[in-house]
Structures are given as structure tokens and as C-alpha cells.
Amino acid sequence: MRAKLPEPLAPLGELVMNLRWSWNPPTVDLFASVDPKVWEQVRQDPVRLLGEVSGQRLEALAADPGFLERLNAAHAELQRYLTEPRWYQEQAQLGADSGEPLPASIAYFSPEFGITEVLPQYSGGLGILAGDHLKAASDLGAPIVGVGLLYRSGYFSQSLTADGWQAEHYPPLDPHGLPLQRLTDADGAPLKISVNLPEHRVLHAHVWKAQVGRVPLLLLDSDIEDNSPTERNVTDRLYGGGADHRLLQEILLGIGGVRALRAYAALTGEPAPEVFHTNEGHAGFLGVERIRELVQGAGLTFDQALHAVRAGTVFTTHTPVPAGIDRFSRDLIAHVFGAGVLADVPGIPIERLLALGAEDDSGVFNMAHMGLRLGQRANGVSKLHGDVSRSMFNGLWPGFEATEVPITSVTNGVHAPTWVARETAELGSGQVNDELWSAIAGVPAERLWATRRTLRAKLVGEVRRRLRESSLRRGHTVAELGWIDSVFDPDVLTIGFARRVPSYKRLTLMLRDPDRLRSLLLDPERPLQIVIAGKSHPADEGGKMLIQQMVRFTDDPAVRNRIVFLPDYDIGMARYLYWGCDVWLNNPLRPLEACGTSGMKASLNGGLNLSIRDGWWDEMYDGENGWAIPTADGVIDPDRRDDLEAAAFYDLLSTHVRTLFYDRGEDGIPARWLEMVRHTLSSMGPKLTATRMVSDYVERLYAPAARSSIRVLADDYAGARRLAEWRGQVAEHWNGVKVAHVESSGIGDTPELGATVNVRAEVNLGGLAPEAVAVQACYGTVDMDDVLHDVHAVPMRPLGNGGDTYRYEADIPLEQAGPFGYTVRVLPYHDLLTDPVELGLVTTA
Numbered sequence: 001m002r003a004k005l006p007e008p009l010a011p012l013g014e015l016v017m018n019l020r021w022s023w024n025p026p027t028v029d030l031f032a033s034v035d036p037k038v039w040e041q042v043r044q045d046p047v048r049l050l051g052e053v054s055g056q057r058l059e060a061l062a063a064d065p066g067f068l069e070r071l072n073a074a075h076a077e078l079q080r081y082l083t084e085p086r087w088y089q090e091q092a093q094l095g096a097d098s099g100e101p102l103p104a105s106i107a108y109f110s111p112e113f114g115i116t117e118v119l120p121q122y123s124g125g126l127g128i129l130a131g132d133h134l135k136a137a138s139d140l141g142a143p144i145v146g147v148g149l150l151y152r153s154g155y156f157s158q159s160l161t162a163d164g165w166q167a168e169h170y171p172p173l174d175p176h177g178l179p180l181q182r183l184t185d186a187d188g189a190p191l192k193i194s195v196n197l198p199e200h201r202v203l204h205a206h207v208w209k210a211q212v213g214r215v216p217l218l219l220l221d222s223d224i225e226d227n228s229p230t231e232r233n234v235t236d237r238l239y240g241g242g243a244d245h246r247l248l249q250e251i252l253l254g255i256g257g258v259r260a261l262r263a264y265a266a267l268t269g270e271p272a273p274e275v276f277h278t279n280e281g282h283a284g285f286l287g288v289e290r291i292r293e294l295v296q297g298a299g300l301t302f303d304q305a306l307h308a309v310r311a312g313t314v315f316t317t318h319t320p321v322p323a324g325i326d327r328f329s330r331d332l333i334a335h336v337f338g339a340g341v342l343a344d345v346p347g348i349p350i351e352r353l354l355a356l357g358a359e360d361d362s363g364v365f366n367m368a369h370m371g372l373r374l375g376q377r378a379n380g381v382s383k384l385h386g387d388v389s390r391s392m393f394n395g396l397w398p399g400f401e402a403t404e405v406p407i408t409s410v411t412n413g414v415h416a417p418t419w420v421a422r423e424t425a426e427l428g429s430g431q432v433n434d435e436l437w438s439a440i441a442g443v444p445a446e447r448l449w450a451t452r453r454t455l456r457a458k459l460v461g462e463v464r465r466r467l468r469e470s471s472l473r474r475g476h477t478v479a480e481l482g483w484i485d486s487v488f489d490p491d492v493l494t495i496g497f498a499r500r501v502p503s504y505k506r507l508t509l510m511l512r513d514p515d516r517l518r519s520l521l522l523d524p525e526r527p528l529q530i531v532i533a534g535k536s537h538p539a540d541e542g543g544k545m546l547i548q549q550m551v552r553f554t555d556d557p558a559v560r561n562r563i564v565f566l567p568d569y570d571i572g573m574a575r576y577l578y579w580g581c582d583v584w585l586n587n588p589l590r591p592l593e594a595c596g597t598s599g600m601k602a603s604l605n606g607g608l609n610l611s612i613r614d615g616w617w618d619e620m621y622d623g624e625n626g627w628a629i630p631t632a633d634g635v636i637d638p639d640r641r642d643d644l645e646a647a648a649f650y651d652l653l654s655t656h657v658r659t660l661f662y663d664r665g666e667d668g669i670p671a672r673w674l675e676m677v678r679h680t681l682s683s684m685g686p687k688l689t690a691t692r693m694v695s696d697y698v699e700r701l702y703a704p705a706a707r708s709s710i711r712v713l714a715d716d717y718a719g720a721r722r723l724a725e726w727r728g729q730v731a732e733h734w735n736g737v738k739v740a741h742v743e744s745s746g747i748g749d750t751p752e753l754g755a756t757v758n759v760r761a762e763v764n765l766g767g768l769a770p771e772a773v774a775v776q777a778c779y780g781t782v783d784m785d786d787v788l789h790d791v792h793a794v795p796m797r798p799l800g801n802g803g804d805t806y807r808y809e810a811d812i813p814l815e816q817a818g819p820f821g822y823t824v825r826v827l828p829y830h831d832l833l834t835d836p837v838e839l840g841l842v843t844t845a
């Protein structure tokens, strides 16, 4: 429970409740000065600080003019941050002037949010990304509202048993002890959201709000008395339980989340979101709820509502692993929605709902497929992942080449003010912004090197502290742990590897040749030290075995000074690793890492990446900012592939990485190493930030989605009605659409580069109006099976018609050498689609 603060300290309460402090060091300093000893005891958790600091101390501070002055200054700075116009307000003004307004509100749904270690509502990269998205949106002034669940035990906390096995703990969190505020209605009663389930059960939830700078984050909590025990447990923990449990969580997130947003808007008068962004498929039912709203509230048909909803929905896919996609049995969905969520809702046939998640396996409902069908815009999270996603989901757009699949990519970024060490920021003005990256060029080498050493030394201290704690938990006594005082060395080349432990991330690849690793670690002249961390999903025995294998290796007294596994990887630990590691190692099985963000956080502090060219590193590696571990992509045998890639890793380490690190001038400084550090900070800083990412989302996805949405909703949903009617006609007549005849001229026996070919076609439209289709000439190279590749499409000009047969022509350039081919195709066309490819319908000659 929260202490009542003396009146002059009221601003302190506000500072604690706005998570902006988690990326604002001066506010953290202020908290520390409330009571430095208690601050350390409560592990830098400001809510606990206020709960545990003595009343006497608070009274003293309330009468301390120096403290009050700093408090009021911090409070005034927060108020300014929360209210002053920022990037988005400027853009919105420009947009309004040019008739292209930006959305007044954007909802961002995610199953996890990683904002600070004191709010442990995340398992890994997806959640940290969501947290960074909200923080950057706040910094930019983008009007985002986050929606998620409040898990009573978060993910889990990890410790190790004596023999190195992962143990999971689920200490329950008391939301009253977290930086959260429960939303209440006008009468002061907790706001309650309800969703119907089968057998007349109802799932209720309260809504908590975390304030992330300017951005509110709504978290639904089912652990309330109105619920029966099963429903109370729906939000027990993140990614726990079986399919039934997970489905209820996703229903609460998607369906309940939209209801929470509506209640929040009614309560605060905030505008309703114009764009809904689904971070991964788990929240996809938000589209179903918005369809229901329009069917029940506005009297639209299912098809009209579908078009209205799609226009304003953005779907981001995060996994290139088909097995990583969220799927349910179709029967389960049919039952829970048919007999529960939608039982009293006429106008939404369950068959139509099921069709949204249809895939090749007819017994399965696929959440990613639903995400793609409900979102008019979709993206992957790095360039390579965009490519992989277009291939992986090609089946939803049959008849098109993977390159034409309408899934774009926005490369992830990380929230620099959260992840950049103070010492790094002080290489510039102390502020973390784009000027910092340009200031790096002028920093003297000694200064840069001293900063790197300071950060490495901090990491060494943290490694020893955590290792001691873990060793005591594993049953050792203080008397046995003297050796820990000399674990790691602030002057030794330090490598970090920390992330979740799914098999594709290959935690133990470095153990492929244990003798070789040992000799690298223990080299008397040029030693290495490696810090490792990561949690395995509790149900993943294989992952836990990998951790055990790693821990056993690190337990060996011969190497334990140079390699450690630290349990309970979280934001609080991660920070020290990104600050202090010289090299950040990542060795996933390409191309299974969609993006990866930990290496970005290391880069922003001058760490160099040593990584397989996967995810973000595939597009950012430039030869001067780290090293690319060659991949054995084509090798089918996984063992052999691991051998080859591990060998390449050892070779790079021994011949390049450590050579450069230990190549010192007379001043003791590794000049060439530092040039790489400098280049990394200056060139990658601006590209890796979450503000770059969020501004990309605003410009490339949110703003266009809002414009599409306005167009379909205007005039009582006229656009949505028009689209649905046209879609119906297309469905009815498409079988009759035929390319009847194609001919060309100008393509002699030996076509010349630079010439053009005139292509003419006769097309039968089966009763569709010519405005309802796009006729395109497609050209590219042909393979031996006469299949077109590198397809370019150009629109064909109408030449007139005789009855239902329409004539078209186009001139296509001969741009490429090699076997050339062309064809003619017809696609459905409507001005409210983003692209004629969108519907996945095509008829080709």
C-alpha cells in the first residue's frame, strides 16, 4: 500500500507514477536522494521506495528547501515534456495544411510490454519492442494508447538448481504495489469489462493504467472477485497454460481490449483510435470485436464491417518460423465464439469468422492468417524478415510471386534514452538524441577508451554480485565463494550472449568444440571473458537442457573466472550487459531471427556485433561495425551446419576480434578497435533508434491507414458499403474473367536490349464493368519451365470493346538480358484498395 505523502511532496507521487522516470536519469537521481540506503534495498523501485521510506525521513524532506527545489524542478520538467508540441504535432500541422491529416489516436495491442524491470510484464524481445515503441511514441508526441494484459506473476523468475537446471518461480505481484492506477467510473467503482463465454460463464476484468510518458497503457486484469476461479486465472501468467487458457487470454486481450479502450475514451473524452496496430497475431481478435461493433451498432453487414475494419488495421508479424505461429483448433474457436463471445450476436456467421483464420490444414485456425486478412496493411520487422514473410505467406496470395505479396517491412529500433548508458551520453552533451551520434566523431580516443573501460568495470561488478547471489542460492556457503572476487577482469575482452533460449538461437553453439573455447578463454596473452544469460520457456525441456549444459561448462573451476551464466535475465541485468560488453554475439539459424534487438542496444553503447547475418544485422553490417559469421545456409544436415558455423565463429574470434582488441599502441589504446567503435556509434546511432522506427510506422503505415479508414467510414460508411458491393460482384463474376487472346509485335527472333515490345490483349470480363478490373502486362525473365521471375507489371491502356470483350495494349521495355517472357493478367480493381494485389485474385493468360 502507498504511504500518504506530506503535502509538499505530492509532486513526488506524480513523478513515481509516470514511467517516464525509467528513461530520465535526473528523476532517478532524485528518487535515490530520498533515501539512498532504502533505494538500494528496494532495488531501485520507486513505488517500493515510497512504501518503505520512514515517515520521519519524508517529514524531513518536506521541510528541506533544497530537496523541494529539485523536486519541483523535476516535476516542472515532466509537465513540460507531457504538454509541449513535439515531432508529431509538427507533422500533424503540416498534414492538416496539405489535406492529409494524421490520426488523432492510434491503438497499439501487444500480449507483452517490457518497460522497466519493476513492471515485469514481458518474456523477451517482443515485449521489450512494445515497451520501446510506447516510449518512442511518447518522445515523438504520437497519440498512441497501448493495450495489454496484467499478468499476476508476469512471465517467471529464474534461478538455478545445484546441478544447473532452470527453476521457475511465480511470485504474485500486487498491482497496488506497482506504478499502476486502477481505472474507475464516475462513481468511483472500478471499471469493469465483460466478455461472454460458453455455458453462461462471463469473463470480467478490471483495467489498470500505466502512464508511459505521454502514452497511456491499459492492462486488463481478470483476478477480481466477480470472476469464478477459472476466469480469475485467465491473466495468471504470460505464455503459461494450454490452448484453452491461451485462447481466453487472447480473447480478453483482443475483444476485452477494444471494450477497455471504448470505456477509457468515454471516461476521459479522449478521441477514439483511428488506427489499430496488432503487434503479432495474439491480439488479432480486436478486429472481430470491431466488426461486431459495426454489425450491432451501425447495422452493417459482415462484409461491409470487414472492409471498414481492415482499412484502419495494421498487422505486424514477428516470426519467420511456421511452428512459431499461434494456432488453435477450429472446433475450439467455433465453440468459444459460437456458444459464448458471439452467441447473442446475429449477423456474424461463425463460418465467416472461421474463414478469417483458415489455412491449409482445415482443422486449424491460424492467428497470423487472420491478422493478414483483417489488416489492410502488414509488415515484417527487418528487410530480410520482410522477404521471408512474403514467401512464407505467399499461399494467401495464390497466383502472385512472393515479391508481390503485400507485406512490407519496418526494421525494429530500440529506445535510445532507455538503453544508452549515462557515460555514453556524456561523450556528447549528456542528452540522448541525434546530436550525440554526430558528437562522437570529435571525442578523443583516450576519452572513448576510458568510457568503454568504465562501462566494462561496472559490468564486472554486476557479474560478481549476481554470481555470488546465484551461487548462494545453489547451496554454496560464503566461505566457499572467495574466488568470485576475481571473476572477470575490467581489462579483458568481454563478450555477451543473452536472449531467450528457443533452439534456433543456439545458446550452446559456442560449446561445439569445448577445448577450443577453453583455450580462447584462457589464452595467457589475449584472454576472453563471456557473460551469458537467458530464460527457457518453462515447458521447453530442450531449452532447459541447453542451459544446464552451459551452466555445467561454466561451473568448471578451470574456466569459471572467465565464463559465467547469470540467472534471471531481465531489463535490469540486460542494461549492464549492453553497456559493458565489447562484443555482442548472436548466432541464430538464419533466417529464423526476425530482427533481433539486443545487438542494437549494444551498438548504441559502442559494442561491436559478432553475428550471423540474420535479422537487422543482414541489412546493417557494413564491414566496419563488427563481424559477420558466415552462414552455411545451403547445408541441410543441421549437425554439419553447426560445425561449420561454430568453426567460423572460433576463427573470427581468434584471428580478427581478439587481435584487434589487444593490438595496442604505446598509449595502451587499441586504435583500430576504437575506430570501429566510433564508426558504430556515429553511423548506426540514428538508424537503430525506436524514434526512427515509430516515425517510419507513422509515415508508412499509420497515416495511410488512417486515410483509408476515413475514406471507408465517411458518409455513414459509404465507402465500406461500396467496397462490399463491388467485392460481391467480383466474387460472382470472376469465373467468367478470361484473357482470350494475346499478341505482340516488335519482338523479333533476337530481341535487343532497350527495344520495346507492343503487347495487345483481348479480355473477356464475364459481366464485370471495366472499371472493376486492372489489366496488366507482366514481364520478366523466364526459367526452363516457362515461369516468370522478377516480374514487373505495367497497366494496359483500354482500346475499346465489342460486347463483353475488351481490347487493351501496352508497350513494355526490354530491360534485362537473358530469356525474356511476358504475359497479361487481370486483377480486381477498386480505388479503396491499397493495391490490386491485395485481394489475392488474379486471372492470367
Ligand SMILES: *Cc1c(COP(=O)(O)O)cnc(C)c1O
Binding pocket: 123, 124, 125, 126, 128, 498, 499, 500, 569, 570, 571, 574, 595, 596, 597, 598, 599, 601
Ligand atoms: C532486447 C532484449 C531482448 C531481445 O533480444 P534479442 O536479441 O531480440 O533476442 C530480450 N530480453 C531483454 C531483457 C532485452 O532487453
